[in-house]
Amino acid sequence: MDLTDILKAVKDGKMDLETAEKQARGLGFVSYMDIAKLDSHRKSRTGVIEAILADCKDPDDVVEIARVMVAESKRALITRVSPGHLEALKQAFDHDKLEWNSRARTVVIHDGTPAPRTGGVVGFVSAGTADIPAAEEARVVASEMGCETVAVYDVGVAGIHRLIPALDKLKARMPGAIVVAAGREGTLPTIVSGLVDVPVIGLPVSTGYGAGGGGKAALLAMLQSCSTLAVVNIDAGFVAGAYAARIANMIAAAYTHGKEDRAEQTRE
Numbered sequence: 326m327d328l329t330d331i332l333k334a335v336k337d338g339k340m341d342l343e344t345a346e347k348q349a350r351g352l353g354f355v356s357y358m359d360i361a362k363l364d365s366h367r368k369s370r371t372g373v374i375e376a377i378l379a380d381c382k383d384p385d386d387v388v389e390i391a392r393v394m395v396a397e398s399k400r401a402l403i404t405r406v407s408p409g410h411l412e413a414l415k416q417a418f419d420h421d422k423l424e425w426n427s428r429a430r431t432v433v434i435h436d437g438t439p440a441p442r443t444g445g446v447v448g449f450v451s452a453g454t455a456d457i458p459a460a461e462e463a464r465v466v467a468s469e470m471g472c473e474t475v476a477v478y479d480v481g482v483a484g485i486h487r488l489i490p491a492l493d494k495l496k497a498r499m500p501g502a503i504v505v506a507a508g509r510e511g512t513l514p515t516i517v518s519g520l521v522d523v524p525v526i527g528l529p530v531s532t533g534y535g536a537g538g539g540g541k542a543a544l545l546a547m548l549q550s551c552s553t554l555a556v557v558n559i560d561a562g563f564v565a566g567a568y569a570a571r572i573a574n575m576i577a578a579a580y581t582h583g584k585e586d587r588a589e590q591t592r593e
Contacts, residue, residue, distance in 0.1 A: 357393050360386065365397040372574060373567045374470055380405035384413035391418075391434045399438035402469050404462060404563055406430045429461035429562070433469065443471030444581065445573030447566070448500035450491065450517060452481030452507035455532045460506040462562025463528060463569070467504075470570035475500065482512045492520060501573030504565045508532025511543025518552040524572055527556040528565040 331348050334340035340348075354362040367375040377394065379387050387403060387410050394401035403414070406425075414423060414432055424433040433440075447467040451460045457478050464474045475498045477491035495503065503521060505514035506528040514527035527550070529543035537545075540559035547556040557564045 355393055355397050357386075357390050361390050361393075363390065363394055363397065365394070368398075368470075372470075372571050374402060374466070376402040376404055376466070376563060378405055379403050379407065379410045382410075384410045388413050388417045395434055395436055400433060400435040400440060400469065402466065403432040403434070404430070406432050426461060426465055428458050429465045430458065431462060431465045433465070440469050441471040442473070443574045444577035445470075445472040445570060446498055446500045446577075447472045447474050447569045447573045448495040448498065448503040449474060449476040449478075450480060450495070450503060450505045450513065451476075451478040452505070452509075452511075452513040452530075453532065454479050456481075456506040456508050456530045459528055459530045459560050459562045459565075460504065463504045463506070463566030466563050466566030467570040467573070470567065470574065472570045472573050473498070480513075481507065482510075482516065485516075488513075488516070492517070496521070501576040502526060502569035504528055504569050506530050506562075506565075507547075508540060508543050510537075511540075511546035514547050514554055514556075515550040515552050518550065518554045524569075525552075525554055526565045526569050527554050528562065529556070529559045531560050 328349065331345050335342065335345045355365050356362050364375045367373060377387060377390055391401045391403060411425065411432065418434050422435055422437065449460045449464045451457050460476065464476055468474050475495060477494055480487040480491045500523055502524045503517060504526045505517050507513040508530035509532055511529055514525055518525040527547035529540045529547055531540035533539065533542060544559055547554060
């Protein structure tokens with residue numbers, strides 16, 4: 326029950342004010358034992374979904390936290406899933422209620438409810454094959470936030486001729502934002518940003534070695550970009566995907582509202 330349901334129940338005389346106050350105070354988070362407080366209303370409050378970071382958590386705790394999240398939100402996104410976490414999740418949930426992305430190391434648990442569709446579109450680009458896992462984590466997040474996703478991978482600057490047909494594919498789908506994942510020297514996001522007319526989010530990846538390795542050179546290169554670029558932290562696929570999806574969903578919502586306003590004006 327969300328706040329709208331509570332207010333409607335009070336209006337219809339189906340709930341007294343004392344009960345409504347208790348229900349309203351309980352909105353916003355759900356506790357699991359004394360170790361987790363799930364922000365079940367994050368999406369309605371901020372437009373960004375809550376997710377379970379499996380890294381550094383006990384597999385059994387991840388399972389139980391996922392149960393709570395599914396009960397509250399119908400779907401639970403779990404990131405940075407290790408083999409131990411995956412095994413525990415597979416034992417706890419039916420296979421048709423579990424979606425595993427081996428590249429992204431993400432699991433989605435659900436009760437059969439599909440992810441919402443918002444009309445938003447997000448593009449994903451990787452410089453190299455080694456950068457795909459970070460891009461895929463971002464893509465899964467955007468998909469769970471309701472966006473259609475389109476990906477073109479391994480089109481980095483070492484073979485720049487691969488990029489133009491890939492961008493044509495992206496442009497044909499009219500994305501509201503594009504995430505570009507790149508390690509090593511991190512050049513690709515700057516180039517893409519100079520060739521498209523939508524926001525680009527640079528996702529530095531911890532590929533590369535030696536001086537500037539581990540994503541440091543990529544991060545600094547993106548921060549010094551001479552084309553307009555937003556940049557997230559190294560390997561921050563969740564943040565990149567959520568930020569891109571937020572932009573795309575706002576564009577889709579504005580388009581829908583505009584159509585409704587024009588239709589209303591036509592009827593008048």
